[in-house]
Amino acid sequence: MITTVGAKAAARREGDTAPTLGPGELLKGPFTGRALRQQGYLLVSFVAAFVQVLVLTVTLALGGALVVLVVGLPLLLAGLVSLRWNSRRERLRILRLTGERVPEPYREPGPSGNPLQRLLGHLSDPATWRDLVHLVVASGLGLGWFLVAVGSWVLPLGAVTLPFWYTALPEHRIPLMHVNGSEYYISTLPSILAFSAVTLAFVWLVNPTLLELGTRTQTGLGRALLGLSRLELDRRETALRTTRSQAVSAAEAERRRIERDLHDGAQQRLVALAMDLGRAKSKLKTGDEADSEAAAQLVAEAHEGVKLALSELRDLARGIHPAVLTDRGLDAALSALAGRSPIPVEVDADLPWRPSPEVESAAYFVASEALANMAKHAHATRAWIELEIREDHLRMIVGDNGVGGAQTDPGGGLDGLSDRIAPLDGILSVSSPLGGPTQIIMEMPCPNPSAS
Known part of the structure; x- marks a missing residue:
C-alpha cells in the first residue's frame, strides 16, 4: 500500500478530513469533533478573507493615491505583505485540519532591498497574483x-427553543408561504413541535454534508492556488530525478574509490603480511639458528606492515566519516584535516549552530577531496578554508595560491563533488583562473535546528 505523509498525519488525527467518508459519519450530526473543526476552519477562513479584503482595499487605494509621495510605496508594499501573510495562515489552517502541507510557491520567501525593489519583487512573482485570485474566490x-457554519448552531437552537418563544410572534403564529392569495402558517403547539422536529432532523442530516462540501471546496481551492503550479511541480520533479541520479552516481563513485583504496593499499599489505608470517612459520619449524634469526626479521617486517595497514585503514576511515566529525563537529574535523595536509592550511570557521550530520558529512567530503586535489595538482604553498553560516545557508570556500586552471569536466573530480552535494540542494562553483588563485565555493541549506 502506498500512502503520503499527509494522509498518514490525517489518519492519525481522529475525525479529520479523510480521503473517504461514509454515510454513517454524516449521520452523526453537526456537533461531532470533526464537524466542529470544520466549522471553525470555515468561520476563520471567511473572517480572515473578509478582513484581508478590507486591508488590501484600503492600502492599495491609499498607496495608489499617494504613490507620487514617499508614503505611497510603503503602503502598497504593506498591502502585498499582508496578502502573503494571509495566504501563509491559510496554508497553516489547511495543514492543521487535513494534515496535508501545502508548499509555498514563492520565488523568494521575502524580497529584500529598498521599498521599491521589494514591491517589484512581490509584483513580479506569479504566486502573488495567485494569492490575490484565491482571496477573491475564497471570500x-x-x-x-x-x-x-453559523446555521449549524442557529437553526438547531431555534428549533429546540421555538415552542417557548413562538407566542411572542405577531398573532402567535409562524407564516410559511403565500400561494394564490392564501397564507399558510402554523400556530398550534402540536404543529410547532412537529415543525421544530422536522427542522432539527433536516439540520442534523443535511448540515454535516454541507460542512464536508464547504471544507473540501475551501481546502481544494487553497491547494490549487496557494501551492505549487503544475509548471513548478514539473520543474521540481525533474530536479528530483536529476539529484536522485546524482546521488546514485556519487554513492557508486564513493564505493569504487573505497574498493580501489582497499585493494591497492591495505589489502596488498595484508597479503604481503600473510606471506611474511607464513615464511617465518616455516623457518621456525626447522629449529636452525640462522632460520630463527631470519624468522625474527620477517616478524619484525610483518609488524611494520601491520602498522602501515592500520594507518592506511585509519586514513580511509577519515576520508569517509572521521570520528572527530561526529564527536566535535565540522570545524574541529576541518582543523584536523588541515593538520594532516602537506600544504599549510588556515581554517576560519564561524558556525553559530551545528549543521545536520548529512550537511557536515558532505562539507567534510568536499573539503577533503579539494585539499587532496590541491596537494596533487596545484603546486601551492598555502591553502585556506573559510566556513560560515549566513541566512540559513552553509558557505564554505576552499582556496589555494597555486597555478590555477582547475576545470569542472563531466565525470571529473570536481563534477563528483557537485554530485555529492546536489541531493542536499547544494551548489558548487569553481573559480580558478590561470596563475591562480583557485577557490572552490560550496553552499548548502543549513537551517537552525532550534528554529524548527
Missing part, C-alpha cells in the same frame, strides 16, 4: 460556507 464562496 465569495466563504460567505456561503459562513452561513452554513
Whole structure:
C-alpha cells in the first residue's frame, strides 16, 4: 500500500478530513469533533478573507493615491505583505485540519532591498497574483460556507427553543408561504413541535454534508492556488530525478574509490603480511639458528606492515566519516584535516549552530577531496578554508595560491563533488583562473535546528 505523509498525519488525527467518508459519519450530526473543526476552519477562513479584503482595499487605494509621495510605496508594499501573510495562515489552517502541507510557491520567501525593489519583487512573482485570485474566490464562496457554519448552531437552537418563544410572534403564529392569495402558517403547539422536529432532523442530516462540501471546496481551492503550479511541480520533479541520479552516481563513485583504496593499499599489505608470517612459520619449524634469526626479521617486517595497514585503514576511515566529525563537529574535523595536509592550511570557521550530520558529512567530503586535489595538482604553498553560516545557508570556500586552471569536466573530480552535494540542494562553483588563485565555493541549506 502506498500512502503520503499527509494522509498518514490525517489518519492519525481522529475525525479529520479523510480521503473517504461514509454515510454513517454524516449521520452523526453537526456537533461531532470533526464537524466542529470544520466549522471553525470555515468561520476563520471567511473572517480572515473578509478582513484581508478590507486591508488590501484600503492600502492599495491609499498607496495608489499617494504613490507620487514617499508614503505611497510603503503602503502598497504593506498591502502585498499582508496578502502573503494571509495566504501563509491559510496554508497553516489547511495543514492543521487535513494534515496535508501545502508548499509555498514563492520565488523568494521575502524580497529584500529598498521599498521599491521589494514591491517589484512581490509584483513580479506569479504566486502573488495567485494569492490575490484565491482571496477573491475564497471570500465569495466563504460567505456561503459562513452561513452554513453559523446555521449549524442557529437553526438547531431555534428549533429546540421555538415552542417557548413562538407566542411572542405577531398573532402567535409562524407564516410559511403565500400561494394564490392564501397564507399558510402554523400556530398550534402540536404543529410547532412537529415543525421544530422536522427542522432539527433536516439540520442534523443535511448540515454535516454541507460542512464536508464547504471544507473540501475551501481546502481544494487553497491547494490549487496557494501551492505549487503544475509548471513548478514539473520543474521540481525533474530536479528530483536529476539529484536522485546524482546521488546514485556519487554513492557508486564513493564505493569504487573505497574498493580501489582497499585493494591497492591495505589489502596488498595484508597479503604481503600473510606471506611474511607464513615464511617465518616455516623457518621456525626447522629449529636452525640462522632460520630463527631470519624468522625474527620477517616478524619484525610483518609488524611494520601491520602498522602501515592500520594507518592506511585509519586514513580511509577519515576520508569517509572521521570520528572527530561526529564527536566535535565540522570545524574541529576541518582543523584536523588541515593538520594532516602537506600544504599549510588556515581554517576560519564561524558556525553559530551545528549543521545536520548529512550537511557536515558532505562539507567534510568536499573539503577533503579539494585539499587532496590541491596537494596533487596545484603546486601551492598555502591553502585556506573559510566556513560560515549566513541566512540559513552553509558557505564554505576552499582556496589555494597555486597555478590555477582547475576545470569542472563531466565525470571529473570536481563534477563528483557537485554530485555529492546536489541531493542536499547544494551548489558548487569553481573559480580558478590561470596563475591562480583557485577557490572552490560550496553552499548548502543549513537551517537552525532550534528554529524548527
